[in-house]
Amino acid sequence: MEIAIISGKGGTGKSSITAAFASIANNVVLADCDVDAANMHIIMNPTVEEQSVYIAGEKAVIDYSKCNSCRICTEYCRFEAMTISENKVSIDSVNCDGCRLCERVCPVSAISMEKRDKSRMYSGSFRFGKMVFGILYPGEENSGKLVAIVRRKAKEIATLHKIDHILIDSPPGIGCSLISSITGVDKVVIVTEPSMSAFSDLIRTVELVSKFNTELSIVINKSDLCQQITDEIITYCYQNKFKLAGTIKFDPEIVYAMVNCMTINEWKPDSETSNTLKQIYNSIIN
Numbered sequence: 001m002e003i004a005i006i007s008g009k010g011g012t013g014k015s016s017i018t019a020a021f022a023s024i025a026n027n028v029v030l031a032d033c034d035v036d037a038a039n040m041h042i043i044m045n046p047t048v049e050e051q052s053v054y055i056a057g058e059k060a061v062i063d064y065s066k067c068n069s070c071r072i073c074t075e076y077c078r079f080e081a082m083t084i085s086e087n088k089v090s091i092d093s094v095n096c097d098g099c100r101l102c103e104r105v106c107p108v109s110a111i112s113m114e115k116r117d118k119s120r121m122y123s124g125s126f127r128f129g130k131m132v133f134g135i136l137y138p139g140e141e142n143s144g145k146l147v148a149i150v151r152r153k154a155k156e157i158a159t160l161h162k163i164d165h166i167l168i169d170s171p172p173g174i175g176c177s178l179i180s181s182i183t184g185v186d187k188v189v190i191v192t193e194p195s196m197s198a199f200s201d202l203i204r205t206v207e208l209v210s211k212f213n214t215e216l217s218i219v220i221n222k223s224d225l226c227q228q229i230t231d232e233i234i235t236y237c238y239q240n241k242f243k244l245a246g247t248i249k250f251d252p253e254i255v256y257a258m259v260n261c262m263t264i265n266e267w268k269p270d271s272e273t274s275n276t277l278k279q280i281y282n283s284i285i286n
């Protein structure tokens with residue numbers, strides 16, 4: 001069973017809750033698909049057993065031994081990747097989209113394409129099972145494809161080791177990488193919080209998720225920080241017949257747990273928050 005934990009808005013506590021679920025499930029494959037800001041490995045400290053290079057597209061580079069500074073290429077770039085300084089054309093590798101147009105128009109073949117090869121995928125073991133995570137190097141692109149590769153690896157590992165549950169820590173937002181992280185999963189859990197922006201993002205996220213044939217649950221984190229909006233979210237779930245898996249009160253111990261590289265269920269196993277998270281996880285998987 002693949003369960004994706006998502007949040008329209010960043011900062012709702014999605015990753016803390018995913019980490020807690022991993023410790024509750026105890027024998028899982030944990031896939032950190034938040035490849036633009038992967039951080040689950042910091043808490044879980046996995047033993048890396050395998051790593052692979054992810055080719056995140058291409059970038060243009062200039063061979064200055066051939067370039068005659070004719071500037072023709074600069075007229076074609078539509079991504080503001082080319083600058084001219086002291087009669088020298090330069091390419092900003094972050095802005096370069098890898099469209100290859102400059103390579104085609106250069107009259108002296110001074111431009112070639114180089115692979116973007118600094119992003120990585122890692123897999124290994126951690127204290128609650130197996131873990132896979134991708135790290136997209138700053139400025140490199142195609143995060144959705146890396147997410148798909150991380151998920152594929154997680155499935156392979158789950159099959160090989162006969163592990164029933166795969167937990168996916170999805171990227172925030174509703175973009176390509178989020179879609180890549182929820183396509184074909186069995187269940188989606190949206191973690192929200194009682195703020196106007198989070199509620200607004202929740203509605204947009206639900207609209208997106210409802211286009212997929214998957215079971216949806218909603219969790220309200222830090223629910224006591226604004227009871228009025230929490231009540232509005234509960235009403236929204238009730239009116240639309242969405243499953244509210246539970247509410248979690250604000251608990252500063254979650255922060256202390258993270259600082260100590262532990263989940264709240266390891267840090268304070270008998271606390272109200274830990275027991276609530278257990279109930280929520282059981283409600284989601286059953």
Ligand code: SF4
Pocket residue numbers: 059060076077078079080081082091095096097098099100101102103
């Ligand atoms: S490959 Fe495309 S985006 Fe990159 S510098 Fe050339 S024209 Fe610009």
Ligand code: SF4
Pocket residue numbers: 062066067068069070071072073074089105106107108109110111
């Ligand atoms: S088109 Fe080719 S030769 Fe002209 S400035 Fe660009 S890289 Fe140099």
